[in-house]
Each structure stands twice: as C-alpha cells, then as structure tokens.
Amino acid sequence: MEYKVLYRKYRPNCFKNIVGQDYTVKMLQNAIIHNKIAHSYLFTGPRGTGKTSTAKVFAKTINCQNIQNGEACGKCSSCLAFEQSPDIIEIDAASNNGVDDIRELINNVKIAPTEGKYKIYIIDEVHMMTSSAFNALLLTLEEPPAHAIFIMATTNVESVPITILSRCQRFNFKKFSIEDLTKQIRYVCDQESISITDDAVLEIAYLSEGGMRDALSLLDQLASNGEEITVDKILTNYGSISMKFIRDLIHNVENKEASLVHQALLELQNTSSDYKIFIKKMIQELSEIAVSIVSGTYEGKFSYEQVKDLIFSFNECLNKINIHVNPFVLIEVLLFDSFSEKNEKNVDNYLENVDKILHKEEKIEKNSNPVQEISTEPEMSVNETNENENDYLNKLIQLRVNNCFTEAKKEALLKAQSIWNTLVQDDAIKPAIKALIIDSTVVAASDNYCILTAKLDSTVHLLNKSLESLTEELQSYFANTIHFVALSEKDWKFEKQEYVKNIKNGQKYSLISEGTLDDLKPKVYSEIEDIATNVFNRDKIELV
Ligand SMILES: [Zn+2]
Known part of the structure; x- marks a missing residue:
C-alpha cells in the first residue's frame, strides 16, 4: 500500500474534525445552515493552519445531498465521490499564476456543475497571481454564475489587491x-502505534510553531526508524532548548540561585542557542505558572505580579533584542531584576535598564566596527519605525476616544463593566489577557467602543499594543464588536474634562471612520501587534 504522509492521512474530512479554528468553522456552518453561502471567500493565515483543508470540507459539505446540521453526510454519492469530483477545481496560483490559466478557468465557470449543486474553485496562494490574472478574476467575482463559489487562500494577504478583498468574505486562520497541537500529535501517535514520551509530544508542538503540517511532518521523520521518540532524540536532531531546561531555570530564578541562573545562560550562549526559541518557551512556561497561581494550584514562591512582570519584560525584550549584540546579557539582567522585591515601577525600571544596556552596546558596536557595511536597501531606522508606529497609535487612540464619546451610553457602560467583572472569573480567557483585564477598569462605553484605564503606564501601553487581540479574544462576550482603547488615569481625567467643556460650548461629536488612518498604519505595526499578541495569546506564540 502506498505510504501516505501523516499530514495527509489525518487531514480533517468534516467540520467536527477541524482543530483550533472554532470561530471560522462556526461561521461557515451557520452560512450553510441558514443558506447564506457567499460566492467568494478568502482564507488568510500562516502556512499549515488548515486553510485548504477547511476549504475542501466546506466544498464537500455544500455539495452534499443530505446535509445534516451543517455537516456533510459522508454517505451520499457526492460525498463518496468527493476526492474525484469534477466540480471541485483546485488551482495552485504559485504555479498557475498566468492570465491564460485564469481565462480558461473563467470560460469554464459558466458551465454548470456536472453532479453537485455548486462548482467550487479553490485557489491556493492566490497572492501569487499576476495583476492581469487578478483583473481577469475580478470580472468573474463581480458577476459570478449562481453555481460558482470561489475559495481563495493566502499566506500573504497584503499582496492581494483591495478590489479582490472587498468582494470576499474573509476568514483569518x-x-x-x-494544547491543540499536543492533542493532535498524541492522537496520531496512538492511532499509528508510535511510541513517544509526553515530553517529546510537547517538544514537537513547540518546534512546529503553530503549524499542524510542520508538527506532523516532524513526527513523520522522527517515527521513521520505529524507535521510541524521546526529547533527547529530538534535541539531537533539531537542536533546541528542552522544556526541562526551561523549567529548571525558572525554578532557579524562583529560588534566587544567581550562580545557577548565570551558568544556564552561559550554556545557552556557548551552544549558540536561538534566543527567540528560548524566550518563547520562557513565556509559555511562565504563562502556565500564572494560570496555576490564578487557579490556586501553584505551590512555588513566585507571586502573580512577579510572573506577570517577567512575561511583560520578556515581551519587551523581544521588541528590543533585534538590534542587540548579545541577547543573553539582556536576558540575564531581566532574570536578576526579578530577584528583587517587586514594586509598581519594576517593569519600567527594567525597561530603563534595557535602554541603558542597549545604548552602551550600540556604542561598543559602532566603535568596534569602524568600517560600516553599506546597505543597498534603504532601511527605516528603529527610531523612525517607532515614530511612525507611535504616530499611528496616538491618532487611533484619539479617534477611538472621540468615537466612544460620540455614542457613549450609560447602559453600555454598565453592561461593559458587568462583563468586565465576570471576565476576571472566566477560565476560558487567556491568562495574560486576563492579567490586563484584572489591571484595568472600564470607564466609558458605547455599543462599539470602550475606554479602559489602568494604574500603571506600562499596563496602558500593553493594552494599547494589544487592542486587536482584546477585540478578538472578547468578541464572544459582547454582542457587538468592541473597539477598545486605553488611557492612563491622568489622560482619562483630562479627556473627560475636555469633553464636558466642549459639550458646554455646543461642540458636536461625530463618528470618524478608522479607515481614515489606513494610510498612516505602519507596516511594522502588524508585527508589533503580533509580538504583543504572543504574550497575551500564550497558546499562539509567534515570533518575528
Ligand atoms: Zn453527503
């Protein structure tokens, strides 16, 4: 029998088998149940997150002759012949990016499906199409035949023209x-009788950085010789930092064992370990500790504040480390800093230290490198990037405050405050998001906007850097999509006074579209959002 790689073998064949994309699955199934299927969809997200698999399940389901509660029956002639169905047309734009291919596709679009109700075009890596191919596709998307459905998938949504985007229902994978990765790896190992330790399952999950395809490909390789898969075997083959190392290190930090901490970091330097992987794993483990503290199952010496500060500091460390000479110097300062008793300014102190070290090291670097390499590509300086980002964020904050004031309602405020209070108790919320919720207060709200304040400037800063994560994470708790914004207590007092003064003077407030800021949105902003998201979505750590 032909060997099928694990990733293909365990590809989901129905909605209930799709792991980790609950929101998208729910929305797609609702569209099927309520018969509101759109003509064009765009699935965006990193590779290996199930875009094509989901597109196929969706295609199979809408052509099923006996759909049951938004799920394909798996028994009808359409379901059984799905793999060979002439009505499902898969196009890899990475290899068929020419206008001729799209023309041919468009000519065939008009022909009715042979068996099923719909003819479904799955266009993978759609951003690879040439602009004339896009234009040809656009004509079809504008007036698609009733039986045609386009599902486009891309890992690079920025390269998809806005004219296409505006015609698609978009889902972000x-x-x-x-947790999802370990569950699936364990499931596959059990099914395939692959012998593997629990630590090794976790190690593979970390190494695959959020991609199921990578996780199962790695498993394929490791399982090829039939021996038991252990952490040691993985580390020998793929050079990484084991979770045991991380746990031992955290234990030593907790017990203020300075020399052991120093030794461990030396070891990392000497083995040229990847500091990004190291930080990612530290954040992951610290988040676990934060959860156990909040849930009362923690028995160690850390306080919640200490763990929170460490997580925030590591996140900040990631932001700064790209321009840093020796990342492990930073990391050591960060860890030793946590030895001291915490006070409210600790994160700020740490950041000051980081800045000092950075400036010192930059000077050393300049002095030791009299002949500077000439870059052929103009690069934005870090300061310039930060300026653009700050400019955008400041304008966004002003806009959201304005919009919240425009439609602020007492009922909306009371509702938001009561939701906020329940969120603190909700175990489903990611711990770092929960930390931000615990540390902030809702002070004004409308149906779509919400102003938060926090005591510490560093919390306000982190809140504003994770606005999209907040909206996304809390979507299901509010009836509407809420756009958050955070102000320090001082700024909030000022804004409130201004508002009262303006209203007295007869000034009218009106809504401003966030689209007016699109031109200002620095490209790097999305990356910074990502980093912020990493800390908050402890399960979805992604490094730039
Ligand atoms: Zn069926």
Missing part, C-alpha cells in the same frame, strides 16, 4: 495552540 490562527496558528494552532500548543
């Missing part, structure tokens, strides 16, 4: 959480 997230990276898989460590």
Whole structure:
C-alpha cells in the first residue's frame, strides 16, 4: 500500500474534525445552515493552519445531498465521490499564476456543475497571481454564475489587491495552540502505534510553531526508524532548548540561585542557542505558572505580579533584542531584576535598564566596527519605525476616544463593566489577557467602543499594543464588536474634562471612520501587534 504522509492521512474530512479554528468553522456552518453561502471567500493565515483543508470540507459539505446540521453526510454519492469530483477545481496560483490559466478557468465557470449543486474553485496562494490574472478574476467575482463559489487562500494577504478583498468574505486562520497541537500529535501517535514520551509530544508542538503540517511532518521523520521518540532524540536532531531546561531555570530564578541562573545562560550562549526559541518557551512556561497561581494550584514562591512582570519584560525584550549584540546579557539582567522585591515601577525600571544596556552596546558596536557595511536597501531606522508606529497609535487612540464619546451610553457602560467583572472569573480567557483585564477598569462605553484605564503606564501601553487581540479574544462576550482603547488615569481625567467643556460650548461629536488612518498604519505595526499578541495569546506564540 502506498505510504501516505501523516499530514495527509489525518487531514480533517468534516467540520467536527477541524482543530483550533472554532470561530471560522462556526461561521461557515451557520452560512450553510441558514443558506447564506457567499460566492467568494478568502482564507488568510500562516502556512499549515488548515486553510485548504477547511476549504475542501466546506466544498464537500455544500455539495452534499443530505446535509445534516451543517455537516456533510459522508454517505451520499457526492460525498463518496468527493476526492474525484469534477466540480471541485483546485488551482495552485504559485504555479498557475498566468492570465491564460485564469481565462480558461473563467470560460469554464459558466458551465454548470456536472453532479453537485455548486462548482467550487479553490485557489491556493492566490497572492501569487499576476495583476492581469487578478483583473481577469475580478470580472468573474463581480458577476459570478449562481453555481460558482470561489475559495481563495493566502499566506500573504497584503499582496492581494483591495478590489479582490472587498468582494470576499474573509476568514483569518490562527496558528494552532500548543494544547491543540499536543492533542493532535498524541492522537496520531496512538492511532499509528508510535511510541513517544509526553515530553517529546510537547517538544514537537513547540518546534512546529503553530503549524499542524510542520508538527506532523516532524513526527513523520522522527517515527521513521520505529524507535521510541524521546526529547533527547529530538534535541539531537533539531537542536533546541528542552522544556526541562526551561523549567529548571525558572525554578532557579524562583529560588534566587544567581550562580545557577548565570551558568544556564552561559550554556545557552556557548551552544549558540536561538534566543527567540528560548524566550518563547520562557513565556509559555511562565504563562502556565500564572494560570496555576490564578487557579490556586501553584505551590512555588513566585507571586502573580512577579510572573506577570517577567512575561511583560520578556515581551519587551523581544521588541528590543533585534538590534542587540548579545541577547543573553539582556536576558540575564531581566532574570536578576526579578530577584528583587517587586514594586509598581519594576517593569519600567527594567525597561530603563534595557535602554541603558542597549545604548552602551550600540556604542561598543559602532566603535568596534569602524568600517560600516553599506546597505543597498534603504532601511527605516528603529527610531523612525517607532515614530511612525507611535504616530499611528496616538491618532487611533484619539479617534477611538472621540468615537466612544460620540455614542457613549450609560447602559453600555454598565453592561461593559458587568462583563468586565465576570471576565476576571472566566477560565476560558487567556491568562495574560486576563492579567490586563484584572489591571484595568472600564470607564466609558458605547455599543462599539470602550475606554479602559489602568494604574500603571506600562499596563496602558500593553493594552494599547494589544487592542486587536482584546477585540478578538472578547468578541464572544459582547454582542457587538468592541473597539477598545486605553488611557492612563491622568489622560482619562483630562479627556473627560475636555469633553464636558466642549459639550458646554455646543461642540458636536461625530463618528470618524478608522479607515481614515489606513494610510498612516505602519507596516511594522502588524508585527508589533503580533509580538504583543504572543504574550497575551500564550497558546499562539509567534515570533518575528
Ligand atoms: Zn453527503
């Protein structure tokens, strides 16, 4: 029998088998149940997150002759012949990016499906199409025949023209959480009788960085010789930092064992370990500790505040480390800093230290490198990038405050405050998001906007850097999509006074579209959002 790689073998064949994309699955199934199927969809997200698999399940389901509660029956002639169905046309735009291919597709679009109700075009890596191919496709998307459905998938949504985007229903596929990955790896190993330790399952989950395809490909390789898969075997083959190392290190930090911490970091330097992987794993493990503290199952010496500060500091460390000479110096300062008793300014102190070290090291670097390499590509300086980003964020904050004031309602405020209070108790919320919720207060709200304040400036800063994550994470708790914004207590007092003054003077507030800021949105902003998201979505750590 032909060997089928694990990733293909365990591809989901129905909605209930799709792991980790609950929101998308729910929306697609609702569309099927309520017969509101659109003509064009765009699935975006990193590779290996199930875009094509989901597109296929969706295609199979809408052509099923006996759909049951939004799920294909798996028994009808359409379901049974799905793999060979002439009504499902898969196009890989990476290899068929020419206008002729799209023309041919468009000519065939008009021909009715042979068996099923719909003819479904799955266009993978759609961003690879040439602009004339896009234009040809656009004509069809504008007036598609009733039987045609386009599902486009891309890992690079920025390269898809806006004219195409505006005609699609868009779904964003997230990276898989460590929990989803470990569950699936364990399931596959059990099914395939692959012998593997629990630590090794976790190690593979970490190494695959949120991609199921990578996780199962790695498993394929490791299982090829039939021996038991252990952490040691993985580390020998793929050079990484084991979770045992991380746990031992955290234990030593907790017990203020300075020399052991120093030794461990030296070891990392000497083995040229990847500091990004190291930080990612530290954040992951610290988030676990934060959860156990909140849930009362923690028996160690850390306080919640200490763990939270460490997570925030590691996140900040990631932001700064790209321009840093020796990342492990930063990391050591960060860990030693956590030895001291915490006070409210600790994160800020740490950041000051980081800045000092950075400036010192930059100077050393300049002095030791009299002949500077000439870059052929103009690069934005870090300061310039930060300026653009800050400019955009400041304008976004002003806009959201304005919009919240425009439609602020007492009922909306009371509702948001009561939701906020329940969120603190909700175990489904990711711990770092929960930390932000615990540390902030809702002070004004409308149906779509919500102003938060926090005591510490660093919390306000982190809140504003994770606005999209907040909206996304809390979507299901509010009836509407809420756009959040955070102000320090001082700024909130000022804004409130201004508002009262303006209203007295007869000034009218009106809504401003966030689209007016699109031109200002720095490209790097999305990356910074990502980093912020990493800390908050502890399960979906992604590094730039
Ligand atoms: Zn069926």
